[in-house]
Amino acid sequence: MVDGFADTSRFRLVEAPPLARFVLRAPDTALKAAGKAYGLALPEALNHGASHGERGKPGARVALHLGPDEWWLIVPEAEGPDVAAALESALGSHPHSLVNVSHRQVGYVLEGEGAAGLLNAGCPLDLSEAAFPPGMATRSLFHRVGLMIWRMAPGLFRLEIDRSLAPYFVAALAEAAKDHS
Template sequence: MPDSATMLTNAPPLARFVLRADAETTIKAGAVYGLDLPLTINQGASKGERGKPGARVALKLGPDEFWLIVPEAEGAGVRALLDTALAGCVCALVDVSHRQVGFVLSGPDAATLLSSGCPLDFDLRAFPLGMATRSVFDKIEFMVWRMAQDVFRIEVARSFGPYFEAMIAEARHDLV
């Protein structure tokens, strides 16, 4: 297999929530969450270092759909804060911490490896920094979020994790 500096690593344990909310509720949520939720669709926002205390991620993946991702230990606290702040608002907050597993694909061949299974255009003009979207990777659905030119965060359903890892390993053979 060709040598490549591109690495696929597993995310640390995380708490994840799906929030469905209108713009007004979104602002309220952002205030207690400690990170403004993105206003534009297919945008990700983050602060802190993943898995470390205080880290926050907010991805807007649908017109009213957000994924909120925090360190596992802070999940219950964040949930309680949001429940309180959003009481009385028309919205939905669901815990999906264990539904998914996360990866980071980073290195010079990251986009090429993604292109082995994902039909999206990973050119920076088409898929700029901060963009996050659901798509397909070969036979599974996945979520891909560009943190930097060569750094992508990926989430797949828990049972699809091994398949995704194996397909990326297979695609490495094509880095010739």
């Protein structure tokens, strides 16, 4: 339940708890070491996400491959400093960039059988399961703002939006939902 958005039987919007987020930029040669230190192999295929554990619960790990040398790593808030330290020490010999962006974004889960259709009110991508299968993660647009869309299951999307644009996103999604009642 998110303020300003009315859930229906066909879709629900949930705001993520505070999380630690990092942007890792590194060449392919650093992937193995990074995955080992992170505790989750970083997906090699571009526009794919991987995870284990339950969001916000201890040990949960998310890795999203969003640019050729760009991964987003999302972990429980309390584990951020340790994860960063482990990565930095494992990647010491590889040129890389690890930047804390925990507060840059707001995370949401949009779920339900109507979730994909609702996103298509403002997102121009083909969100059919054939074109955008579970496991796919990519940046795109929702109306006027950029967002990250990661499909975890057919009716389960995790979304990340820049902090200051999140209120617009929620309002725009709520407006779009009026066409999906």
